[in-house]
Amino acid sequence: MYKLYSMQRSGNSYKVRLALALLGIPYEAVEIDILRGESRTPEYLAKNPSGQIPLLEVDGRYLAESNAILWFVADGTTLSTEQPLERAEALQWMFFEQHAIEPNIGAAYFWLSLVKGGRELQTHALDDWMERGYAALQVMENHLKTHQYFAAGQLTVADIALYGYTHVAERCDYDLSTFPAIRAWLRRVEATPGFVAMDRKPDNEVADAPSVAASA
Numbered sequence: 001m002y003k004l005y006s007m008q009r010s011g012n013s014y015k016v017r018l019a020l021a022l023l024g025i026p027y028e029a030v031e032i033d034i035l036r037g038e039s040r041t042p043e044y045l046a047k048n049p050s051g052q053i054p055l056l057e058v059d060g061r062y063l064a065e066s067n068a069i070l071w072f073v074a075d076g077t078t079l080s081t082e083q084p085l086e087r088a089e090a091l092q093w094m095f096f097e098q099h100a101i102e103p104n105i106g107a108a109y110f111w112l113s114l115v116k117g118g119r120e121l122q123t124h125a126l127d128d129w130m131e132r133g134y135a136a137l138q139v140m141e142n143h144l145k146t147h148q149y150f151a152a153g154q155l156t157v158a159d160i161a162l163y164g165y166t167h168v169a170e171r172c173d174y175d176l177s178t179f180p181a182i183r184a185w186l187r188r189v190e191a192t193p194g195f196v197a198m199d200r201k202p203d204n205e206v207a208d209a210p211s212v213a214a215s216a
Helices: 011-023 044-046 065-073 084-114 123-142 157-166 179-188
Strands: 004-005 027-031 053-060 061-064 206-208
Touching: 011 065, 011 084, 011 157, 053 065, 053 084, 053 157, 061 065, 065 084, 065 157, 084 123, 084 157, 123 179, 179 206
Parallel strands: 004 027, 027 206
Antiparallel strands: 004 053, 053 061
């Protein structure tokens, strides 16, 4: 069984939990609170030297980076496709998510929604996050005006990757009212059988596991 080290409120972690839920893949969940330093302990860094979440343990090996994990768990499933060009299109949007959505909407979500006093700490960065984030949302909106999903004409890991932070954009100052195609797409993803919300805790979650939790 897979073991997933993730944080409940992390968009990158949620992407993996959502994919596993949609695919009905069982896993053991280990909660890692990065705000408490639990990803910087020697025990965790031995598993993932970058000190980031999520992290998937597979047969004693460790796979980091949320989109790499998505690609792995989706291989050969309904969230993927065997057609080479369609697979490349899915990767195209997953790369877009990492260079246009996560550094802007993801950063705004982290500092404005998760970190106490984060708005004051990041005042200098807010305008740039807003400008680049809205530009990325417009790219998504333009695509979704003529497509139901982002690749292969179906729900794929590309949609899961983009959903992770887009669905919390309004929690960190973004206004989605002028993006009707995005809002309709969000509803389509949420209507998918097996969908779980970000705040849904896995049934088998291990909290404060001794091997990874910060010292008391």
